Amino acid sequence: MATTYDIAKKQEEPKQDGNVPVVSVENLCKSFGHLKVLNGVSLRVNRGETLAVLGRSGTGKSVLLRLIIGLETPDSGSVRINGQNIAGLALDRLGAIRKKMGFLFQHAALYDSLTIQENVAFPLEHHRRDVSRSERADRVKQLLAEVGMEENLDKMPSDISGGMQKRVGLARALALEPEILLLDEPTAGLDPISSGEINELILKLQRERQMASIVVTHDLHSARRIADRLALLNEGDVVIEGSFEDLQHSDNGFVKEFLNQS
Amino acid sequence: MSELGFTEIADTDPPLSVQRPELIASVAVSAARLFNGFFEWFGSLAIFSWQVLRAGVTPPYEWRELIRQLDEVGSKSLPLVAIAGAAIGVVISLEARYSLTRFGARSMFPATLVYSVIQVMGPILTGLVVSGRVGAGMGAELASMEVTEQIDAIEASAINPYRLLAATRILACILMLPLLTLATDGCALLTGWLAQALVETLSFHQFISNGFNGATFNTFLPPTFKTAVYGLIIGLIACFEGMRTRGGAAGVGRAATNSVVLASLFLILADVVLVKFILVVFH
Numbered sequence: 001m002a003t004t005y006d007i008a009k010k011q012e013e014p015k016q017d018g019n020v021p022v023v024s025v026e027n028l029c030k031s032f033g034h035l036k037v038l039n040g041v042s043l044r045v046n047r048g049e050t051l052a053v054l055g056r057s058g059t060g061k062s063v064l065l066r067l068i069i070g071l072e073t074p075d076s077g078s079v080r081i082n083g084q085n086i087a088g089l090a091l092d093r094l095g096a097i098r099k100k101m102g103f104l105f106q107h108a109a110l111y112d113s114l115t116i117q118e119n120v121a122f123p124l125e126h127h128r129r130d131v132s133r134s135e136r137a138d139r140v141k142q143l144l145a146e147v148g149m150e151e152n153l154d155k156m157p158s159d160i161s162g163g164m165q166k167r168v169g170l171a172r173a174l175a176l177e178p179e180i181l182l183l184d185e186p187t188a189g190l191d192p193i194s195s196g197e198i199n200e201l202i203l204k205l206q207r208e209r210q211m212a213s214i215v216v217t218h219d220l221h222s223a224r225r226i227a228d229r230l231a232l233l234n235e236g237d238v239v240i241e242g243s244f245e246d247l248q249h250s251d252n253g254f255v256k257e258f259l260n261q262s
Numbered sequence: 263m264s265e266l267g268f269t270e271i272a273d274t275d276p277p278l279s280v281q282r283p284e285l286i287a288s289v290a291v292s293a294a295r296l297f298n299g300f301f302e303w304f305g306s307l308a309i310f311s312w313q314v315l316r317a318g319v320t321p322p323y324e325w326r327e328l329i330r331q332l333d334e335v336g337s338k339s340l341p342l343v344a345i346a347g348a349a350i351g352v353v354i355s356l357e358a359r360y361s362l363t364r365f366g367a368r369s370m371f372p373a374t375l376v377y378s379v380i381q382v383m384g385p386i387l388t389g390l391v392v393s394g395r396v397g398a399g400m401g402a403e404l405a406s407m408e409v410t411e412q413i414d415a416i417e418a419s420a421i422n423p424y425r426l427l428a429a430t431r432i433l434a435c436i437l438m439l440p441l442l443t444l445a446t447d448g449c450a451l452l453t454g455w456l457a458q459a460l461v462e463t464l465s466f467h468q469f470i471s472n473g474f475n476g477a478t479f480n481t482f483l484p485p486t487f488k489t490a491v492y493g494l495i496i497g498l499i500a501c502f503e504g505m506r507t508r509g510g511a512a513g514v515g516r517a518a519t520n521s522v523v524l525a526s527l528f529l530i531l532a533d534v535v536l537v538k539f540i541l542v543v544f545h
Contacts, residue, residue, distance in 0.1 A: 071414050091313075091422050092320070098420035105418075109411035123419040126322075176420075 020083045022047050022180055022212035023068060028077035029236075030063055037063050039236030040077070047179070048210040050202075052217060052227030054258070059233045061216040062106065065182045068214065069103055070094045081180065099127060102173030102211075106185040108165035110157035116168050117153040120144060123175045143171040147201060163194035170201065174209075181205075181213040187222045199225045220262035232258060310428075310502045317422045318429030327426055331434035335396050336441060343446045346391045347384065351450030354378050355457040369472075372464075375454045376473035381485045384447040386533055389492035392435070392442060393525040397500045400431055401521025404504025405514040413505060428505065432497030439493035443486050480544040488536045492529050499525040 021044040030038040037060035045051045053061050066072040068079055070086050078085045081097050089097070110119050120140045128136060144150045147167040157165055166186060173181060186202065187195035199222050206213060206226070217223050223230055224244045231241040234254050240247060247255055358374045404427060407413050416423045455469045500521040507513040 066414075069418050071417060091317070091417075091424070095420040095422065098418060101418070103415070103418040105411050105415060107411065109415040111412055111415070112406075112410070123421070126419070126421050129322075172415075172419075 021045055021080075022082060023214065024078075024080040024083075025064070025068065026078045026080070028064070028067060028079065029075045030060065030067060030072065031075055036236055038067070038074075041233070041236070041238055043214075043231055043238065043241070045180075045212045045214055047212050048206075049229065050206055050213040050215060050227045052215045052223035052230045053233060054218060054220065054223055054230055055233035056258075057218065060236055061218075061233055062184050064233075065103070065184050065214065065216050069098060069101055069182060099176050100178055101180045101182060102176070102178035104166065104169045104173045104181075104183045104186055106188060108157070108162075108169035110165055110168055110172070112157050115154050115156060116149065116160070117141075117144065119157065119168055120171045120175055123172065127176055139175075143174055144168070146174070146205070147171045148197075161194075163190050163198065166190070166198060167201070170198075170205075174205065177209075179211060181211045183213065183215045183217075185217055185219075186215060187217065187219050195219070195222060202226050220259070306506065307498075307502055310424075310505070311498060313424045314428045314432060314498075314501070317425035318433065320425075322425075324426050324430050327430040328433060331430045332438060334399075335392070335431075335434045336438035339392050339395055339438070339442055340445055342395055343388050343391050343442045344449045346387055347446035347449035348453040350383050350387055350446075351375075351379065351453035351455075352457045354383060354450070355454035359458060359461070371458060372469045372473035373475065375458075375469075376451065376477075377481075379450040379454065380447050380482050384450060385443050385485050385489045385492070386530070388439065388443040388446045389489055389496070389529045389533075390526055391446075392439060392492075393496045393529055394522055396435065397496050397521040397525040398518045400497070400500035401504045402514055402518035404501060405507035405517035408505055408507045409510055409513055423505070428497075428501040431501055432494065435493035435497030436490045437493070439489040439496075440487050443489045447486070484540040484544050488533075488540065491532055491536060495528045495532060496525045499528065 023043070023045040025041060025043045028038050028041040029036075041060075041064060043051065043053075043064075053064060055061050063072060067074050068081075070079075070089070074087055078087055080086070081100065084097065086094060086097055110116075111122065114122065117137075117140050120143050121136060124131070124136045124139060128139075131139075141150060141153070144153065147170050149164060149167050149171065152160060152164065157168070160168070170183075170186075183202065186198050190198065202213070202215070203226055205211070215223065215227060229242060230244060230247055232239045232247065232255060239252055240250050240255050247259060250256065354375055358371055358378070359368070362368050362371055362374060404413070407427075413423050413427070416426060451473075455464065455466055458464050458469070459466075503517045503520045503524070507517040509516075
């Protein structure tokens with residue numbers, strides 16, 4: 001007879017079933033003081049799939065990504081990565097799961113005291129110590145070439161444009177060959193041409209690497225271009241989830257207003 | 263006009279007896295907030311210290327970052343503590359000569375200088391100088407990293423920021439403070455002797471042999487190595503204030519100021535306890 005401990009342990013073990021979503025968020029709630037940001041959000045993303053999370057500014061889109069990678073702790077609900085609940089995990093155990101994830105921050109968050117190639121090499125130097133220095137250097141050059149930044153290896157982050165910083169941030173996010181890619185406003189603050197280039201880059205990476213991706217954005221055009229599914233957040237919850245056509249055919253007032261204003 | 267103004271105020275304000283309960287309530291709320299904030303700060307510091315300790319003692323160890331921090335805290339502070347030590351050596355020498363001559367105890371000059379520098383001035387001066395340079399630098403650097411999400415990026419890259427950023431910096435401060443203190447002491451003794459040698463014949467050998475006459479390791483080692491505790495205080499407070507910063511550029515400025523002010527304050531308070539401890543245990 002299974003004990004409570006066995007059942008709890010089984011729940012914690014990652015499931016090996018191929019149908020298990022790579023990222024699964026269930027009834028996620030998060031408040032900051034009296035401000036309720038997320039109120040029971042549930043989402044699932046499978047391997048090779050891109051989900052765009054849309055919504056007005058301040059609706060908790062970025063908080064959702066931070067909860068998924070464990071930078072914030074949920075008040076209730078669960079975040080499962082390959083079936084394993086990450087809530088309450090110690091930093092080092094969480095680290096093992098984070099190695100499977102790449103995160104592009106809204107403002108790229110490049111290390112301002114390191115050059116561009118040092119930024120991309122940073123995760124490799126910490127997690128691929130078994131690989132020789134020359135191999136790591138080759139890998140960094142390859143990653144920067146993938147995002148079109150191979151000409152700027154020795155520049156400092158402050159010497160390049162916002163779009164270029166996002167490219168470098170993307171190269172850094174891909175350094176450990178993640179299964180999951182989390183992108184926080186990848187086109188925010190960029191001109192239309194740079195936005196288009198970033199969108200094409202994300203699409204190309206998706207085709208080549210088949211990662212599970214979650215893109216947080218308020219740019220409907222960008223979301224439509226790169227995502228397989230869209231989820232619209234309002235007042236801390238998912239109003240609608242589906243294809244762009246599903247959103248277009250929705251009778252929900254907020255969805256209509258969001259589409260009309262975008 | 264002014265009379266009319268006073269009359270108006272007197273008419274609109276409630277009498278003092280009515281105001282008093284509200285005033286007491288407001289003071290009580292402020293005091294409770296202050297009290298709460300005080301204990302919250304210490305509680306957060308304790309949790310932070312535990313996280314740093316746990317991260318610091320478990321592998322993988324960040325040797326490269328530690329060496330970088332040893333250079334940052336040690337080598338780059340050396341010129342500053344050397345100059346400060348040299349200046350204080352001259353000051354103590356001038357003051358000691360004047361006072362000892364007044365009391366007819368000029369022969370005590372070498373011992374007075376050596377004991378004043380090594381037991382009192384060298385350690386506290388080094389602590390305060392390093393607190394100013396390193397504490398402010400670390401606090402501002404980490405705060406800047408925090409507000410620009412660089413610390414989050416480190417964490418998102420599956421690297422423990424307590425291990426990489428805090429443990430290395432704190433350990434570098436602990437290891438470097440005693441060495442910097444030795445440098446301060448050396449410079450202070452050298453310039454103190456020079457200041458004296460300029461006005462009367464006193465060979466360096468004579469100065470040293472008279473100054474250290476009757477001294478044991480217990481006389482000099484504990485005051486020098488107590489600065490490792492200063493290093494702990496400086497590193498811990500700078501990292502704590504830096505890594506919990508909120509609020510953009512203003513937050514960075516606040517973290518730098520708090521790092522220096524709090525580290526200097528706790529350093530002086532710790533000195534009171536450490537001096538008593540050394541006197542009880544080693545003498």
